[in-house]
Amino acid sequence: MVQSNGGCASASPAAASSCEQSGKSAADLGLNLDDPSLSSDVVSKVTSHPCYSPEGHKYARIHLPVAPACNIQCNYCNRKFDCSNESRPGVVSKLLSPAKGVQRFVKVKERIPETNVVGIAGPGDPLANPAATLATLKAAAKQDSDVHLCVSTNGLALLELVPSLVKVGVSHLTITINCIDAAIGAKIYPWIYFNHKRLRGREASQVLIDRQLAGLKAAVAAGMLVKVNTVLIPGINDHHIEALAQELKLHGALLHNIMPLISDPAHGTYFGLTGQRQPTEDEVAEARAAAGSNMAQMSHCQQCRADAVGHLGQDIDLDADESVKPVQQEVAESYLVAVATKSDVLIDQHFGHAQSFALYQIYEDSIAPMGRRDVSQYCVDNECDETESRMASMLQALEGVSSVLCARIGMTPWQALEQAGVMPSTDYALFDIQQALSALQQQWLEQGKFSQQSRCKEAV
Amino acid sequence: MAYSITSACIGCNACKLVCPQKAIVSSATGYAIAEHRCNECVGHHADPQCASICPIETAIVDQDHRALNPPGSLTGLPNERQVIAMTKLAAKVSGGKGGAHATNG
Incomplete structure (x- = not known):
């Protein structure tokens, strides 16, 4: 159910150009790429990103859903909702770990080579999950140095993260700013989590607005292309758009994307359930015109999901794709599992801190302890990044192991282990070792990972 | 003295990121609070952090199964x-x- 508001949303070149001709006002309000104040670098960054300009439609983007947590609540969002029939911002079907996210990017890039944008847009707020977001972006840039890194945020945690975003190479940033008046904000945001507290009402929206504008300014100063998204909510912020656009211009935003509120009651959002209506197409056009004197307007937004993949308006269904692929799974009679543990009772050790692993052989019907195996510690003096040689000896030491259970593990060793065919897992962090191994055994039984051979033996 | 997580949890991971005690554990089956680690944030912060960021009403409860965020308190x-x-x-x-x-x- 992709909303397409106005014909300009189409991703096909023919439709986009015909739209530019017919929808004159919309085109006039857009970013003037001939503007001498725009550097050629900015123009190329804008035109090669499908979300920043209709010219970017020949490129494709991938949103990696690695950021589930959020630090605010918006009345147009329902955190409980996920439905495969639904398509709107903030919604995903399946979360990914940073490592899996990068894997997905590599796979998609093989299929759609023009995928040049890796974005993180949720399903929560990317900057409320800074570790996962930054790790994913860093790893994506490592895979493809030409990729544009893109983040979409509510802006609450932006200010102090601008340096980190610049460091990993984020070039495109989107902040959703719906108002600059706390009285209006109080009708949109029931609460925010800030400075270890849940704030509500006007206080909450004042903090959010201040932080958004400060973050916007800092991001622009740091050289990022900043687009501002505004959800148009009739009767709440529609009379306020001009003042908002003025302020955005003052703070240096490049583009303004006014999106119509989606308030289908079936989505279970506050606005949906309390009968807040969506704006008409005319109202959206009016708002864009009101903002247009100050801010270049964008009108081809598809309001896509936080796990969207492909060309704008032609999302591919990755889940269907992944499930069709025949699962080639190796089966064996038993598996060797390495456990990072200090206490020998709980799975309580960081992978990188382990100097030895407790080994267990998991059979279909039993679990046998196999003693400990020494390894050279992976992380030394917090220098976990320059450890390729240590990883090689670690992999040697872990030979024959099919899975490693630990309390925590860094992104780099996770990927290296996976590549070497060893499955790392933090699913059982702080679990009792025996309980975890039993759970794993059960899981593998259900997946049919144990070979027929042992089952036959048992039957005889 | 420890909180726990109910089946209302949607697994957004927010509590795990803000818990000063690293008391929140997650697995394929869901989220839980390690009782021996949770101190209800006493000595860390004025408010329990998990309950301050959790977006879901009734997902976090105290020892007496009272919801820290009762129905209607978050979404309005x-x-x-x-x-x-x-x-x-x-x-x-x-x-x-x-x-x-x-x-x-």
């Missing part, structure tokens, strides 16, 4: 009890009207 949406009360009220009002009509008729 009318909760079940309010809906029942409002329905009763509406029935009363329309019932009253109906009665008036009946006498008029």
Whole structure:
């Protein structure tokens, strides 16, 4: 159910150009790429990103859903909702770990080579999950140095993260700013989590607005292309758009994307359930015109999901794709599992801190302890990044192991282990070792990972 | 003294990121609070952090199973009890009207 508001949303070149001709006002309000104040670098960054300009439609983007947590609540969002029939911002079907996210990017890039944008847009707020977001972006840039890194945020945690975003190479940033008046904000945001507290009402929206504008300014100063998204909510912020656009211009935003509120009651959002209506197409056009004197307007937004993949308006269904692929799974009679543990009772050790692993052989019907195996510690003096040689000896030491259970593990060793065919897992962090191994055994039984051979033996 | 997570949890991971005690554990089956680690944030912060960021009402409860974020407290949406009360009220009002009509008729 992709909303397409106005014909300009189409991703096909023919439709986009015909739209530019017919929808004159919309085109006039857009970013003037001939503007001498725009550097050629900015123009190329804008035109090669499908979300920043209709010219970017020949490129494709991938949103990696690695950021589930959020630090605010918006009345147009329902955190409980996920439905495969639904398509709107903030919604995903399946979360990914940073490592899996990068894997997905590599796979998609093989299929759609023009995928040049890796974005993180949720399903929560990317900057409320800074570790996962930054790790994913860093790893994506490592895979493809030409990729544009893109983040979409509510802006609450932006200010102090601008340096980190610049460091990993984020070039495109989107902040959703719906108002600059706390009285209006109080009708949109029931609460925010800030400075270890849940704030509500006007206080909450004042903090959010201040932080958004400060973050916007800092991001622009740091050289990022900043687009501002505004959800148009009739009767709440529609009379306020001009003042908002003025302020955005003052703070240096490049583009303004006014999106119509989606308030289908079936989505279970506050606005949906309390009968807040969506704006008409005319109202959206009016708002864009009101903002247009100050801010270049964008009108081809598809309001896509936080796990969207492909060309704008032609999302591919990755889940269907992944499930069709025949699962080639190796089966064996038993598996060797390495456990990072200090206490020998709980799975309580960081992978990188382990100097030895407790080994267990998991059979279909039993679990046998196999003693400990020494390894050279992976992380030394917090220098976990320059450890390729240590990883090689670690992999040697872990030979024959099919899975490693630990309390925590860094992104780099996770990927290296996976590549070497060893499955790392933090699913059982702080679990009792025996309980975890039993759970794993059960899981593998259900997946049919144990070979027929042992089952036959048992039957005889 | 420890909180726990109910089946209302949607697994957004927010609590795990803000817990100063690293008491929140997650697995394929869901999220839980390691009882021996949770100190309800006493000595860390004025408010328990998990309950301060959790977006889901009734997902985090105290030892007596009292929700730290009771129904209606986060979304502002009318909760079940309010809906029942409002329905009763509406029935009363329309019932009253109906009665008036009946006498008029």
